[in-house]
Every structure is written in C-alpha cells, then in structure tokens.
Amino acid sequence: MQLPAALLHPNMAKPAPLPSLTAPDKLKQRADEFKVLTAAFSLRLAFVFYAQIHDYYFHVNFTDIDYKVFSDAAIHVANGRSPYDRPTYRYSPFLAWILVPIAKFPDFGKILFCFADIIVGWLLIRLRRDQNAKFGVPAELDSVSDVYALWLFNPLTMIISARGNADALVSLAVLCTLYLLRKDRWIAAALMHGLGAVHLRVYPVIYLPSIFLYLLNRNGTSGSGGFFNWVKRCCLNFRGFAFAIISLSSFAATVAICYWLYGYKCIFEFLLYHFSRYDIRHNFSPYFYPMYLSVGDEGLLKLISLGAFVPQALAIVGFALKYSNDLEFCWFLTTFAFVSLNKVCTSQYFVWYIIFTPLIANQIKTSTPKLITLILAWFAGQGLWLFFAYLLELQGMNTFLPLWLSSLVFVAINFSIAITLIRDHLSPTSITSKKTQ
C-alpha cells in the first residue's frame, strides 16, 4: 500500500510530465476494469442465489431482516398503500418506490444493491486513478488493486449487499458527492449530497464542515494572516455556504414531499425516530448499557444523548479543520469516529467508512505487518464483544457489565487505529512536494 520509494526520495528531481496512456492501452485498461467489475458482480449474484438455498434450509436466515422490511413496504406501495404501514419501516418512501418490482421478483432489491456496489467500485477506480495521476505515479505502476481488495472482492462488502442491505445506495450517493467535488462540480455535488446521501441516511450531514473548508481552500485565496483573517475568509466563503444551503434545501424539499404524500407518520418514522431513539438492546456501542439502566430517568437520558453528541461533534470539526484538503482521509476519519461514538453501532455501519479505505491506502506509510496487526485488533475487539453477547443472548447469562466493558475496549481499539493512521498519514501536498524537491 506504499508509494514506490523513488517517488518519496527527497532528492528526486522534478520529473518530466508523465506520458499518458496510448489509446490502445487505455482501451485495454478499461477492458480489464470491466472484466473485474463483471467478476465482482457475478460473485455477488452467486451470494444472492445462495441466500435462497440457505434461507430454505436454515433457521437463521442469510437474508438481512431489513430486506424483509423493505420488501413488505415495497409490496404495500405496489398495492397502493403507504410503506409506513409496514412496522419498523424507517427509511425514505422513495426507497420503497424504487423497490416496487420486488412484488413480482423478490430478489430485485438485492440485485439492485449489488449493482450499486459495482458502481461504487467503478467510482473508486476512477477516483483512485485520478489520485495516482496527481501523485505522479507512472503508468506502469498505476494500480487499483486496493479497490479490488478492499471493496470489490471484500467478503464483508459483498455479503452485506447480497444480504439485501441498502447501505450500498447510501455509499453510492456519498461517493458520487466526493467524485463531483473532485471534478469541481460543486453544485451537482450539493444536490447529490442533499437529495441522495442525506436523504437516504441523515449521517452524511457530518461531511458539511469539511466540504465547507474544502471549498474555502479551493477559492485560491491566501491561507496566511492569522485566525481573524481565516474567520473573515470563512464568512466570505460563498461556495461553502451555497453548498450547505443547496444540500440542506434539497433535503428539506424531499422531506416536504414525503410529508405531503404520507403525512406526519412518514416524518416521524423516516426522520424524527432516529433522533429520538433509545436503543437499549445490546449492540457494539457502549451507550446501550447506560441507556438501558437509565430508562425512566429523562434527565439521565438527555445527559447521555448530549454526552454522545459532544465527542462526535468534536471529532467532526477537528478532522475537518485538519484534513479538509484531503477529503478522502478526512471523511474516513470523520465517519470512523462517528460510527464508533454513535449511540447505536451495528456491523452494517462499518461499510460507511470501509468505502474510503481504497482511497487512503496509498497515503498510509504503515508497514504491512503493522496494518495486519491493526486489522486483527479490530476483529479481536468485535470477537470479544461477540463472546459476551453470545453468553447473554443465547445462554441467558448475566454478562451486561463485561459486555459494556468490551464495547469500551472496541471503541478504544478503533481510536488507537485512528491515531496510528493519523501518525502514518502522508498528506497529498507532502507527497507531491517531495516529488518536486
């Protein structure tokens, strides 16, 4: 995952412009990418068809329980009813609209999510190639194997989509936003952010601070002049404010349409529920136990909510201030911290930050053995939690306290990973400046 040593050598003379690929080479490159994308899609389809066999024979289904919720809601829509007639349907009504073909073809949603996965893979390849070009990677070293390993052929992402999890659509919207920002099409990015990402899952609103600062720095004005000059520049950051207004307005427009179509129940289930939920059942988040013990005490519950919000806000703003010029790394850290510190944390949320790993892999100078250690520690943290959860849920043993402690251990492991990546991070400017020394 490291850049070639020649590119990091401080004495390297300013390189001549890299020859771009010839047309036949480009065609071959595209053909190879198409083959890989097709293979990745085929594997996902295999899992979709395996799910039918697995669900028939085994009591514990392969198919995500949320897929049943989507399916039922889509069938309600197909029958002219509200998707919110389905208990626990807490998503956008437009998701149920998109999935209406499920009424005739039950696996339609899964295949759609897998296809969205592949589009995400394609976008990651494009972004990664742009990164390689920016870092001056020679054509013969222009590799996107990180995308293949970390997204297209990552068992975790493959299975999550094949099980019928809709987070592939959110990932697609988030990555489209990033892609459009990188192409300087910030208005389209704002619309995609509001209509797509925030609309499907509210969490992408956490990227607004970093986008604001990114657009501030893209204005080309000088970064010097102290704090007050910086504040003045922020106040005059037209694009940043415009982005936020367009994004939030388009999101508000979708909420208004939902209310017009389905009334208050839609707003509550789709939006308000997520802000007011107190999920006291055990999950990876350490907040489950404080909330469980505090049920009935409104003051304590509010304290817990505030206590969850403050570290998340600090992390979002802190990472935005530091890494807004490196949006990929910034969004990875922001999402990583957000998920780790959230009041509810389940495995499907991990996809929200895994999507950025192929884009930061070439900026981390961590050695491979160290990286493997970090990944194993990440799995070990989950394994410890799963052990106590198994004893509680399937053996009926009272392991609430050790389960809570293992949640804290998992958060600590996550932050030690974050600190390691921060320490070993090579900023894009340092990579390109080393080339020119």
Place this chain on the structure above:
Amino acid sequence: MKPPTLGLLCLLLIDIATGCKFIDDIREQIVDYELRNNGFHKDYVAKVRISSMERFIDCRLAVKVPIPRGAYVDTVNLQSSLEKHCFTDAVFDVEQPEFAATSKAQPVYFHADRIARKQFIIDDILNFPVHLRYHASTDVAPFHAKVSFAKPEVFITCGNNETTIFGDANCRRYVHKIPCACSNGSPPTTTPSKKAGSHAPLCEYLRLNVQPPAKVSLNSGAQGGGSPQVKPGSKDVVALVPLGDARHRSLVVWGTVAFNIGLVVVTLVYLGVNVEETKTG
C-alpha cells in the same frame, strides 16, 4: 386413602359426564408444552394428544398460545419456521422492552395443516420460535425476571360439526369463536384497528379441556406412605431473563461519557501535536 382425595382422583381420572357426547367420548386431552434453549431466543414446543372412543371424522385442531407481555413472536418470519401449521396474524412490537406501553400480552392462533380423517387419536406437535424482551433493570437481587407462559388452549372443529356436534345442546357451552383459518400471507401492517386474529373471519370451534400430563408423586406422610397420588401438572412454564444491575448506573453513565470524550480529546491533542512535529520536523 381419604375420601376427599379419592374424590379428587375420581375427578381427575374419570371424565365427568357433561352431557355432550363428543366431549364425553374423549378419553385423553393432553397438552405438554415447554420452552427449549437458553437465552432470549426460545423454541416453544407444544405436544397435543387427543384420543376418543369414537373416531374423529375430518377433524382439525387449532391451538391458542398466550404470549405474555415479556415475550414476543416475530410474525414476519414465523411461517418459515412452521412445518405443519399456519397461524393467524398477530402484531407484536418486536423492538420494545417489556415495560413499554406497546408491549402487550396477546395470543397467537395456530391451525394444524393435517386433518384427522377417521382416527381415534390425534397427535399434534407445534414448534415455533419465541423471543424474550428486555426487562427493566433492578438494584435488588435476584438479577433476573420471570416470564410465565400459561397453558395453551386447544380447539377442534370437525366435518360433522353442524350436523352432529353443535346440534347437541349440551355441547353449545364448549363452542368458542376463533379465527377460521390462517392469514393470507400478505405483509403485516400497523393499522390500529387490527387486533390479533380480528381481521380473520371467525368460526365455531369446540374448546377442549386439555391439561398438562399427569405427574405421579409418592405420598410418604402419616397415612402409611408409599401410595402414589396423581396430580395434574398445573404450573406455568417459566423463562428467566437476565436484568441489568441498576446499582452500576452512575458508574456506567459517567464512565461511558467520560471515556468517549477523553478518547476524542486525546486524539485531537495528538493531531495537534503531530501537526506541530510535522511543521518543525
């Protein structure tokens, strides 16, 4: 043996003549039910055995299983778990704990697929998953709650209901109206007016007086010891749910908040220090 005990034994061993020939002909009506597995996810197993002096002609059983407030059935996936039964839809709020207002005790009606054509004995085994809810934490031992499952009720309907059974006036008092058949498989809804079974048409079934299997115990008291007594098993099946320890509330709340804020502060301080080192390095 004392006369009252003898009288009780007679009551238990010999059916009281009810005047309803169909009921009087029944010799055995047993339901043996239990909860299997540990933890929050149980398998509810009910074995029903009905035997009669007269053949059952085109008869079918229905079982009404009362689900207590502290438990719920995932009706969305229930049908895939049933091999020889179907059920009449019921709406359970699967996310809420036991103490929530929307957590209610309610029954689920199961209908056997199999029809007894001309049999003296009907055996039926009902098996489906049931899940326990979270219960309120406590600061007093024991740190577990009990969830009691009452005995299921068994109903029967036969091909000669109208002509023979219900025509007998003595049998009318055993007639109950329960959902005729199972739900049609459409997706569950949250429509407030729908109660368990209420959207299905109701039909007349005979309610049987099923009992758990008799348990034999030795009487070693002053009467001379050793003579067996037969008592009906009357206790509900009970499941235990672990509870959180409310004595740890302050530690857990403040510990979680402080720990997470501390982690973020350390990370951001490291970020700031790392930036300085990068600039000066």
